[in-house]
Structure formats: structure tokens, C-alpha cells
Amino acid sequence: TWYTWLEQGRDIRPSAQVLNTLADALRLDEAERRHLFTLNNRQAPQAVSSAPECVDEPLQRMLANLTHQPAYVLGRRWDVLAWNRAADMLFGGYDTLDRDERNIMHRLFADPAHRKLLVDWESVARVSLAMFRADSARYA
Template structure:
């Protein structure tokens, strides 16, 4: 029974793949790929033999692929077909999913920023400290509650406004963390897992080199090559005005193809954290 279900699922996936390829082919004009329109096109779009020629594969083999036959395309061939059909990033990912292949990751090195809808979402979380981090764990945006609990990120330079730098090289932030060693070791292991996708990137290399020189703990633990997946956890803060505060924090990936994450801190009943946070927010509202 299990084998039949798997076989049916594989057949259905191949049919979906064939239909997707056919739809992209029919929506692509010959002029868009530098081919003449000709005078005998009975249907819109490219012909199968034209896609096969552009992708440098056999016409018969490509036809089988569109027909949903049991043929397997390598990663290189899928990339060639995606190029031939001028697929965008979302369509390429869909092509690889339907082909049951891991999508090749293209990591952006462009400057990161937050769109206005994300900024507004952060601001709306008035009772929960929250921030968005980028691929290198730079803090890209934050809300008022995060400033009141963790400090004003806007006063930090670009490289200093980074979670790893703050944990290992910012003395004030380190004093905030009651369980500093536990937090630091877990954070480093999660950062190492994320940074593996950017080995050799100059910005990552600069940050890691700086921290290895600034922090003996970072240098020693970095050499252990420990890795850890992101998780939800508890963070205890020793706030300079309100004393002990306890938060549960969770990170969410922004599903836009980037490596940006939203991290939200929920105040717990322990140590009257919610009341303390409300008092901090109210005190700012009373300031002239």
C-alpha cells in the first residue's frame, strides 16, 4: 500500500512538472529568447524543439519530460532548462521542487534593508520587544520595546549593531544577560550553522576575525565547530532600571527568499515582567 501511494505521488509530481514546463514554454515569445517568430506557429510561445535547443538537451528527452514520463533531470540540466525558459527565482524554486531536487541556493550579498510593511509590523508589537536580523545577524530594524529592554541600537555603528558582536564584544549587553555563557554558546553554535552558507564572504570573515581577536571565549568556542539549529527559548535580563525580567523568545524566517528573521520576545509572568515592561513603556510616554 505504501509503495502504491509513493508511486502515485511520484506520477502526480511528474505530471505537475510537465504541465508547469508546458505553461512556461507557451507563455514565452520567440523574440524574448532571440528567435524569429516565423509564419507557421499554430500555438503561442516556443516549440519544444526550441526549448531543447536553448537548453542543449535532446528534443525527444525534453518531450518526455513535458509528458510526465519517468525521466530524471540532473541539477545542471534543470538549471539549463530554467535559463532557456527565463524562469525567475520563484519559478526556478518551483521547478526544482517538482523535480524532487534540492534547489541550488544563490546567496545575495546586496545591502539589506527593511520594507515599510515590515517596519510597521515591528512598530505594532508595542508590548513585545522585537527586531529583524539579516543574513549576518545584523539588526536591521527594531521596535520601541526592544530599545527599552536591550538599549538603543541606533547608537551603534553598523558592525557593532550585530547580535554576535553584542553578545561577545559589547560589555553593556553582556551585563544584561543573566545566563550569559549558556546564551553565548548556543548563539555561537546557531550562528555557525547559518554562516556556513556564506563561507568566504568578506563581511562574515571580517566579523568573525574581529570577534576572535576581541573575545577569548568566542575564539575558543569557534574552534570547536559546534552547530545548532534555531530554537525557542527563555532569556533572563538584568535590566538596569527594572531588575530581573524574563522573556520567551521565538524567531521566524521571513518567507521572501532572504535569510532575514523576525525575533519576538514575549514577557512572562515570572518576576512580573509584563508589568515592568508596561511601566517602561508608560515612562517613555510621559517624557516631554
């Protein structure tokens, strides 16, 4: 009965831990797990990979085709993993930076040349830091 109510989205309020245990016991795949959490108005925990981050070829091609729009792809730590020529021209040569310097937060707080690009640096810094903290919480 309890599980039926769960599927029906009734107000039984299981914890995220209970939902995770249930999903494991039922051997739910990622989509089914998300659905279970959605039925219960909860955010599904995301699987965190410790593997090195890389950008697949189709996404690389898409970036290259965005000739007039600066664009880049960020990793889970806000490292710039890939970028197009327009981003390189606007924000400066990513390929000349050390890997650790290709981080949005590093550039925002430690790169004086990058700071000069931002008209209202203090406002941008506050918003960016808040967004970074919220985004990073998933990878604690």
C-alpha cells in the same frame, strides 16, 4: 523523456548544477525555479544580492505597532537593520551603537553588558553560533 521524468518527480537524481542549467535554459522565474528544485527534493539556491540591505516602510510600521513585543529585523550577516521600542528598551539603545556593533554575533561575544542579559550565556552562544553558521552558508 528525461525532462518528462524530471517533471513527474521520478527518481533520476539530477545534480543541483544540472537543475540550475536547465532552469537558466528554460528562463524560469524564481518561483518556477524553486518548484523545479522541490520536484527533485533539492534546496533551490537563493539569489544573493550585494546591494545594501534596507527595511521597507510596511515592515517598519509593523515593528512600531508591536508595542509590547521586542522585535527586530536581521540582515544576511545578522546585522540588526530595524527594531522597535520594546527591543530597544530590553536590549539597549541600538541607535547609539556604531553600525558594526549592531550585529547579533558582535553583541553576543564582544559586549559585556549584553552578555549579562543572558542567564546561560555559554549555551546561548553555542546555539547562536551554530545557527549563524548554518544561516551564513547560504551567502558564501
